Amino acid sequence: xxxxxxxxxxxxxxxxxxxxxxxxxxxxxxxxxxxxxxxxxxxxxxxxxxxxxxxxxxxxxxxxxxxxxxxxxxxxxxxxxxxxxxxxxxxxxxxxxxxxxxxxxxxxxxxxxxxxxxxxxxxxxxxxxxxxxxxxxxxxxxxxxxxxxxxxxxxx
Amino acid sequence: xxxxxxxxxxxxxxxxxxxxxxxxxxxxxxxxxxxxxxxxxxxxxxxxxxxxxxxxxxxxxxxxxxxxxxxxxxxxxxxxxxxxxxxxxxxxxxxxxxxxxxxxxxxxxxxxxxxxxxxxxxxxxxxxxxxxxxxxxxxxxxxxxxxxxxxxxxxxxxxxxxxxxxxxxxxxxxxxxxxxxxxxxxxxxxxxxxxxxxxxxxxxxxxxxx
Numbered sequence: 001x002x003x004x005x006x007x008x009x010x011x012x013x014x015x016x017x018x019x020x021x022x023x024x025x026x027x028x029x030x031x032x033x034x035x036x037x038x039x040x041x042x043x044x045x046x047x048x049x050x051x052x053x054x055x056x057x058x059x060x061x062x063x064x065x066x067x068x069x070x071x072x073x074x075x076x077x078x079x080x081x082x083x084x085x086x087x088x089x090x091x092x093x094x095x096x097x098x099x100x101x102x103x104x105x106x107x108x109x110x111x112x113x114x115x116x117x118x119x120x121x122x123x124x125x126x127x128x129x130x131x132x133x134x135x136x137x138x139x140x141x142x143x144x145x146x147x148x149x150x151x152x153x154x155x156x
Numbered sequence: 157x158x159x160x161x162x163x164x165x166x167x168x169x170x171x172x173x174x175x176x177x178x179x180x181x182x183x184x185x186x187x188x189x190x191x192x193x194x195x196x197x198x199x200x201x202x203x204x205x206x207x208x209x210x211x212x213x214x215x216x217x218x219x220x221x222x223x224x225x226x227x228x229x230x231x232x233x234x235x236x237x238x239x240x241x242x243x244x245x246x247x248x249x250x251x252x253x254x255x256x257x258x259x260x261x262x263x264x265x266x267x268x269x270x271x272x273x274x275x276x277x278x279x280x281x282x283x284x285x286x287x288x289x290x291x292x293x294x295x296x297x298x299x300x301x302x303x304x305x306x307x308x309x310x311x312x313x314x315x316x317x318x319x320x321x322x323x324x325x326x327x328x329x330x331x332x333x334x335x336x337x338x339x340x341x342x343x344x345x346x347x348x349x350x351x352x353x354x355x356x357x358x359x360x361x362x363x364x365x366x
Contacts, residue, residue: 007188008181015180016171023170033176040180044187095166098159117160118167152159 002053007044014057015040017119018064024114025068027103029089035067042067058129061119065111065130072107101151109144112137 005013018039023032042063050056091099102113111130115121123141127134157165 007184011177011180011184015174015177019171019174019176020167024167029170029173032170037176037180037183040184041187044184089170090172091166091169092162094157095162095169098162099166102163113163114167117163148159154159 004050004053004056007040010043010056010060011040014060017057018060020118021061021064021114022068024102024118025065025107025110026071027099031071035064035071038067039063061115062129068107098152101148104151105144105147109140109147112140113144113148116141 015036019032019036022035022039023029026032026035039060043060048059050059102110105113112126115126115129116123121129123137124134126132127137130137132140
């Protein structure tokens with residue numbers, strides 16, 4: 001069983017995961033970095049008690065999604081237009097195309113796609129993590145895939 | 157290569173720039189040293205109140221006020237804030253009544269603590285020096301404060317009507333007296349009318365800001 005990490009170690013181990021989760025939702029590298037940093041600050045400030053390493057990882061993901069939701073609700077976001085700066089990252093045209101297509105999905109679908117395809121969570125685990133019904137997750141995943149198939153003209 | 161593989165690759169590439177991690181670890185280290193002092197004093201303070209150890213609680217509160225008033229207590233990123241004065245003056249050292257604390261199974265409220273016969277708390281205007289007040293980087297804006305007060309007023313009214321509260325309230329009875337913020341929470345203090353025991357009740361709600 002993996003150990004529960006101190007906040008500094010958690011940045012090393014889960015930093016990329018938290019960043020990617022935020023990046024997959026907010027589509028901006030700088031904003032994703034800010035959100036990831038906030039998530040780890042919350043870990044220090046709230047000092048939650050975890051029952052396992054998996055619990056800690058799930059908490060970090062849940063906190064990241066909450067922060068992303070706050071980001072979308074923030075006045076700053078509502079009054080600014082994102083430049084979608086990931087176009088500056090060294091992506092191939094195909095990767096940019098896929099990211100663009102995923103980014104056009106509603107946030108709830110993006111969360112599910114990220115957790116399933118990047119983190120490898122099962123629908124049952126995603127349901128637990130996002131506090132949603134498993135059937136809801138199954139239909140959201142299915143709708144997201146259908147949407148991506150149509151947009152990308154191929155299987156996702 | 158499938159589209160899902162392309163998506164995975166792109167996500168992997170996105171994490172290439174990780175300078176923020178070193179910065180985050182540095183800030184966390186600074187936060188941890190100050191946070192440790194903060195939580196220990198808060199813990200002593202609330203434990204002492206719970207067990208009617210008023211002198212100890214008073215001492216802990218004074219220590220808490222002292223820590224809060226020091227800029228070096230705050231994390232480096234916040235030490236430039238000029239409005240650090242928190243609200244911590246709601247509790248009196250003269251009271252020897254026991255403190256009741258109960259869990260509040262409502263909304264996002266973490267707990268309710270009842271502090272009988274407590275000295276007058278500052279008004280929100282006194283507690284809020286400007287449009288926001290920051291003890292740590294959980295800045296509470298007046299908007300957040302107003303939202304919290306509105307939410308908790310509604311909850312108090314609900315509890316009043318279903319008999320959870322020891323007093324029956326009307327809307328005008330509920331007055332937010334002030335707030336303090338620390339550790340990602342906002343604690344709003346409400347003054348309620350005296351009960352039949354002649355005690356003034358002050359309710360403190362802790363709401364996580366996450």
